Amino acid sequence: MKSSKMKYQDLTHILSPKSVAVIGASENPAKVGHAIMQNYVDVGFQGQIYPVNITAVDKIMGYKSFKSILDIKKPVDLAVISIPAEFVPSTIEQCGKAGVKGIVVVSSGFAEVGNQKLEDQLIAAAKKTKIPIIGPNCLGVMDSRGRNDTLFLPTFKIDRPKVGSVSFASQSGSVGSSILDLVSGEGLGLSKFISYGNASVVDEVDVLNYLAHDKDTKVILYYLEGVKHGKEFIEVAKTATMRKPVVVLKGGVTSAGAGAAHSHTASLAGSSEAYEAVFRQYGFTIGNDLDDLLNFGKIFDTQPLTNGNRIGVLTNGGGHGVLATDAIYLNGLQLGAMSKESQTALRKTMPPIVNIRMPLDMSGEATAKSYEDALTVLASDPGIDAFMVIALFQTPGADEKLVQSLINFSNTKKKPLVVVCTGGSYTKSHATILESAGIPVYESPTTAARSLMALISYSRYRNKVEA
Amino acid sequence: MLLIFLFVERREFMLQLMEYSKANQLLKKYGIRSVDSAYVSSAKEAAKFSNKKPIVLKAISGKALHKSKSGLIQINLGSEKEITDAYDLLVKRAQKFKPFKIQAQKMVKNGIEIIIGGRVDQQFGKLILIGLGGIYVETFRDFALRVCPITRFDARSMLSQLKSRKVIAPDKGAEIMIESLLLKVSDMLITNDINELDLNPLILHDGTYDAVDIRILK
Numbered sequence: 017m018k019s020s021k022m023k024y025q026d027l028t029h030i031l032s033p034k035s036v037a038v039i040g041a042s043e044n045p046a047k048v049g050h051a052i053m054q055n056y057v058d059v060g061f062q063g064q065i066y067p068v069n070i071t072a073v074d075k076i077m078g079y080k081s082f083k084s085i086l087d088i089k090k091p092v093d094l095a096v097i098s099i100p101a102e103f104v105p106s107t108i109e110q111c112g113k114a115g116v117k118g119i120v121v122v123s124s125g126f127a128e129v130g131n132q133k134l135e136d137q138l139i140a141a142a143k144k145t146k147i148p149i150i151g152p153n154c155l156g157v158m159d160s161r162g163r164n165d166t167l168f169l170p171t172f173k174i175d176r177p178k179v180g181s182v183s184f185a186s187q188s189g190s191v192g193s194s195i196l197d198l199v200s201g202e203g204l205g206l207s208k209f210i211s212y213g214n215a216s217v218v219d220e221v222d223v224l225n226y227l228a229h230d231k232d233t234k235v236i237l238y239y240l241e242g243v244k245h246g247k248e249f250i251e252v253a254k255t256a257t258m259r260k261p262v263v264v265l266k267g268g269v270t271s272a273g274a275g276a277a278h279s280h281t282a283s284l285a286g287s288s289e290a291y292e293a294v295f296r297q298y299g300f301t302i303g304n305d306l307d308d309l310l311n312f313g314k315i316f317d318t319q320p321l322t323n324g325n326r327i328g329v330l331t332n333g334g335g336h337g338v339l340a341t342d343a344i345y346l347n348g349l350q351l352g353a354m355s356k357e358s359q360t361a362l363r364k365t366m367p368p369i370v371n372i373r374m375p376l377d378m379s380g381e382a383t384a385k386s387y388e389d390a391l392t393v394l395a396s397d398p399g400i401d402a403f404m405v406i407a408l409f410q411t412p413g414a415d416e417k418l419v420q421s422l423i424n425f426s427n428t429k430k431k432p433l434v435v436v437c438t439g440g441s442y443t444k445s446h447a448t449i450l451e452s453a454g455i456p457v458y459e460s461p462t463t464a465a466r467s468l469m470a471l472i473s474y475s476r477y478r479n480k481v482e483a
Numbered sequence: 484m485l486l487i488f489l490f491v492e493r494r495e496f497m498l499q500l501m502e503y504s505k506a507n508q509l510l511k512k513y514g515i516r517s518v519d520s521a522y523v524s525s526a527k528e529a530a531k532f533s534n535k536k537p538i539v540l541k542a543i544s545g546k547a548l549h550k551s552k553s554g555l556i557q558i559n560l561g562s563e564k565e566i567t568d569a570y571d572l573l574v575k576r577a578q579k580f581k582p583f584k585i586q587a588q589k590m591v592k593n594g595i596e597i598i599i600g601g602r603v604d605q606q607f608g609k610l611i612l613i614g615l616g617g618i619y620v621e622t623f624r625d626f627a628l629r630v631c632p633i634t635r636f637d638a639r640s641m642l643s644q645l646k647s648r649k650v651i652a653p654d655k656g657a658e659i660m661i662e663s664l665l666l667k668v669s670d671m672l673i674t675n676d677i678n679e680l681d682l683n684p685l686i687l688h689d690g691t692y693d694a695v696d697i698r699i700l701k
């Protein structure tokens with residue numbers, strides 16, 4: 017076991033600063049410090065911006081510039097440092113003197129390239145100044161509400177997601193930036209983004225702790241390669257997962273060093289199994305890839321929790337009903353059972369060709385009204401815990417009215433609802449509207465079933481209900 | 484590469500197999516059932532231990548980690564002749580694992596063989612494991628793992644995670660018994676200096692269980 021952490025670092029000033037100094041800001045578009053400055057201007061940061069560059073004269077990108085952080089002489093909440101690595105430790109010390117409350121070190125050239133000495137100097141400077149530091153070798157942070165954005169990725173190259181309540185954390189910058197792009201595409205709204213690189217000062221425990229207590233974060237998506245402080249991670253995890261869902265994707269699952277086992281136990285349970293055990297035990301939702309993070313993220317973001325696993329399936333295509341049934345049972349769910357009352361009520365509203373049974377196949381003739389009638393009846397059926405609604409927009413009866421009916425039902429938030437839409441551009445345009453209205457849409461019944469199971473498993477953990 | 488090698492070597496050197504009778508006593512202290520056993524120094528003693536009921540003879544040595552693979556276990560020995568032949572055979576086979584002792588054990592009825600184990604993870608500390616045991620351990624790799632100490636909820640969720648759940652715990656009674664057993668093992672793991680533990684096989688039979696083989700590495 018590694019040495020224990022004394023307390024968790026406060027990231028408030030890093031994520032929600034009122035004033036930012038960009039150290040290494042430059043007029044030269046080839047410099048990272050230029051992109052960072054440009055982004056602060058582009059995303060419309062509302063606080064004070066102070067460009068700092070040792071060679072600065074007059075203004076940088078229209079802002080009054082400073083040769084040193086010490087010259088600003090006004091409160092600075094966050095310093096974003098993007099200068100050659102060798103100058104970083106001394107710059108941190110200057111930040112300490114200037115009363116800076118948080119730092120993001122974007123620069124690379126530390127332990128990740130084997131320069132442990134410089135990394136140690138950075139850590140020593142952090143200890144001396146007591147400033148929380150994210151990085152080095154990272155993308156840094158984003159807060160879509162406060163329009164705080166230290167990313168050096170130009171806004172034209174990577175979409176910035178809309179404001180929302182899903183937060184994403186990652187050691188890796190590349191996984192971080194690709195997920196940002198994907199999140200925008202999925203219609204998920206972002207709260208906070210944290211890419212913390214070498215984790216030299218602020219590490220996974222601090223990040224999880226911060227996001228767990230952040231009131232603007234409803235769901236945490238976490239790409240994790242490793243944990244440095246196992247016991248503390250568990251302590252923070254216990255609190256975090258009782259407050260909100262945490263979906264974790266663990267990179268590097270192939271375990272090393274399992275060769276020297278003396279017992280069956282040790283040969284079965286290596287390091288990667290230990291991570292999985294921790295995730296299970298303390299209520300994380302385990303994702304296998306980036307798609308899982310997004311798929312689970314959107315159901316957690318929008319749908320109410322339920323312990324029950326009986327799924328009501330409505331469809332306008334028989335084959336999809338069969339596929340949905342398979343996916344449901346393969347993922348530990350079951351088909352909902354309709355009450356006698358529901359059956360009688362549905363028999364009255366459905367055309368004679370519709371068999372009143374689960375999955376409820378309303379045929380290709382189904383219209384918005386058919387779906388509306390079925391959902392209204394089944395919403396109060398005690399035998400159904402959640403809905404998987406299959407809406408195939410290729411059929412004559414499915415159009416924008418169906419979209420509206422589904423949105424109306426979803427807004428009642430009575431029971432979790434996911435929609436499966438498989439198809440091309442016409443389908444996708446309708447799916448996009450559903451998603452912007454807060455309905456998770458999936459392309460296949462399998463993904464929909466996996467996501468429902470993630471929701472239910474988490475709910476059972478929260479309520480300590482065993483399957 | 485060399486560093487890793489040295490580390491592994493050193494670790495191997497540091498881990499010590501707890502003497503069987505001590506390990507057995509430790510289990511008893513935590514109320515964990517294990518099969519009756521005794522060290523014997525002759526075939527005669529073994530026959531006396533058997534008291535006309537079938538026994539198992541094992542050669543125990545810190546150098547032989549896989550007793551069954553090394554042919555150091557002889558089972559279902561009823562008659563005095565069977566016991567004597569088996570005793571002599573084991574002594575002969577165990578020569579290359581000196582020093583060794585011969586252990587006699589009451590034969591446990593057939594049942595479901597499971598494994599309950601533990602180990603120390605560098606990052607998260609002591610872990611507890613349950614799985615389908617005996618010869619199926621490596622083949623099916625059907626096991627559940629948790630960090631100690633575990634709660635009853637954890638114990639239950641470990642069982643429900645197993646594909647072999649219905650085989651291992653077919654009814655409520657078996658479920659509760661195994662949950663309690665897991666809690667006892669978790670308690671033993673955290674309150675003792677144990678690096679690795681194997682109770683494998685632990686045989687479930689007649690509504691109860693017996694740990695048949697115990698391996699504790701300090």
